[in-house]
Amino acid sequence: MKRFEVYKNIRKRAVIFGLPISLFALMMISIIASLLVIIFSFSFGIIIGVMVFNSGLYIALTRIANNPQLFQTAKVFPQIISNKRNSGFDYEKD
Numbered sequence: 001m002k003r004f005e006v007y008k009n010i011r012k013r014a015v016i017f018g019l020p021i022s023l024f025a026l027m028m029i030s031i032i033a034s035l036l037v038i039i040f041s042f043s044f045g046i047i048i049g050v051m052v053f054n055s056g057l058y059i060a061l062t063r064i065a066n067n068p069q070l071f072q073t074a075k076v077f078p079q080i081i082s083n084k085r086n087s088g089f090d091y092e093k094d
Contacts, residue, residue, distance in 0.1 A: 029056065030053075034053065034054055
């Protein structure tokens with residue numbers, strides 16, 4: 001009789017090659033665009049440059065996926081937490 005493991009990571013996001021789906025789609029668009037550049041150019045330097053660009057993009061995207069706090073610019077918590085309704089009137093003097 002076969003024995004199956006229980007999959008406990010059901011709430012984790014789908015990952016392809018270590019990238020979430022949106023970042024993987026960005027990587028695939030970059031690869032397709034670089035293939036078009038390689039097809040229509042006959043320079044060895046451009047081919048090497050495209051390969052370096054794609055590998056650098058992959059490394060950058062994996063680091064962004066592993067550490068999402070790099071691009072978090074908004075504050076997590078507001079400065080004032082209140083249950084009072086906002087009436088829209090400003091009572092401060094100008």
